[in-house]
Amino acid sequence: MHRPRRPFARALAVPATLAALAALVLVAALAACTARPPDRGAAGSGGAGPRAVDEHGGRAMLGRPAVPGTPQAPDPGFREPSDPSQWTLPLLAYRPGEEQRRTLVGAEQTLVRSCMRRYGFDWAPSEEIPAPGPRNAMDWRYGIHDARLAATRGYQPDQAQQEQYDRARRAVAARPPLSAEGRAVLTGGTGAGPHRGKGPAVRAPVRAVPPGGCLGEARSRLGTASHGSSPLVEGLLADALRQAAREPAVRAVFRLWSQCMRTSGYRYADPLALAADPRFARTPHPVGAVETGTALADLRCRGRLRVTEVWYGAEVRVQERAVAAHAAELAAVREGLDEVFRNATEVVAQSRAFMEIKAPAIG
Structure with a gap:
């Protein structure tokens, strides 16, 4: 069975009938949790869960109540959420x-x-523009985790990254689109977008275009039209995150999080409700004290x-069940x-070899 590189100790399962007792169990039993997700195999049947007690013992220092929208500097006991960017999940295999x-x-x-080029077009793709924000699929999967960034940008990407991204998008938009003939050769007349790039060197010869155009030919040669992405896997990944949020241990820690947020003057039922707040959507907007204050309280x-x-x-366990339930289908996806x-x-190797052969002639 696939195991993550940084596996997590099995969280406490809190039966629905003991919902009222869940917070006490989590606070009392899990004070020894460390910053690194511990080995699930060493956790035993008791497992581990969220830490709600500070290093000095007693009730966790949740910060002084504040007026909503007022940024709060991290208190002496401030601990950022863990950075999951180097963790993995079973379905990512x-x-x-x-x-x-x-x-x-x-x-x-x-x-x-x-x-x-066979059809007389000197086509070059637009440069790929890395989106600002999370470094990979795991980075912000459970929320932001950089307090320094949150103090100035709230839930938004780094300002310099955002500006670089915006400049690159404007540069791509300014490039002239392919001619109608070029688009027909590129897509086979499927109308798959403007595909900005260099225009034709000469008019396209009148001859049959491969099904789906040059894009169709390339994707047929590679065996994928989606860069290897599987609808089954993407669907299971999306479902797993939602299902994990409904697990008893996760619901219990969400309740503690909600109580913690209230001490700083913010009222959200759980982190998902906060993520759905339209004021903090990742769309261009001025970042103010309301957003940065909420983000710092959230991180705290x-x-x-x-x-x-x-x-x-919880998501690891959900995904392990999904992998077992779809074993044959996922094996075919992997193959x-x-x-x-x-x-x-x-x-890629053939292209490099061709360029190496061609290089002396250029020189």
């Missing part, structure tokens, strides 16, 4: 990693460009209560992904 995805994108672009409470670890541990990646690696 059936999805391309970031390096694999870049290889697949590069291979597709290499094949498309070669095909377009999630860090103290180990919300990230509890939520992650297909391996084949796609072999095809892409071969394309």
Whole structure:
């Protein structure tokens, strides 16, 4: 069975009939939780859960009540939520990693460009624009976790990253789109968007275009039209996060988080309700004291209560069940992904070999 690189101790299962007792159990039993998710195998039947007691013993220092919207400097006991960017989940074994995805994108672009040249078009893809914010699929999966960034940007990406992204998008938008002939060769007349890039060197020859155009030809050669992404896997990943939020241990720590947030003057039923607050959506807007104050209070409470670890541990268990329930389908997904990646690696290697052969002639 697939196990995460940083597995989490099995969280306490709190029966619905003991809901009123859940908070007391979590506070009293889990004070020894460390910042790193402990080994699930060493946890025994009792497991571990959110920490709600500070190092000095007694009730956790949740911060002084504040007027909502007033940023609060981290108190002496402030602890950021854990950074899950290097953690993994069982279902991620059936999805391309970031390096694999870049290889697949590069291979597709290499094949498309070669095909377009056969039809007389000097086509070049737009440069990929890394989106600002989370570094990977795990980074902000359970919420933001950088207090320094939250103090000035709230729930928004780093300002410099955002500005760089906006400049790159404007530069791409300013490039002239392909001609109608170029689009027909690129997509086979499927109308798959403007595909901005260099225009044609000469008018496209009048001859049959591959089904789906040069994009279709490239994707057929690689064996994927989605850079290795599987609808089954993406659906299971989305469902797992929601299902984990309904697990008893997660609901219990969410209640403690909600109580903690109230001490700072913020009223949210759980982190999902906060994430749905339209005032803090990741759309361009001025970041003010309301957002930064909410974000710092959120980080303070999630860090103290180990919300990230509890939520992650529950999602690992949900995903393990999903992998077992869809074992045959996921095995086929993994086999297909391996084949796609072999095809892409071969394309990239052939392209490099061709460039090495061609290089002396250029010199």
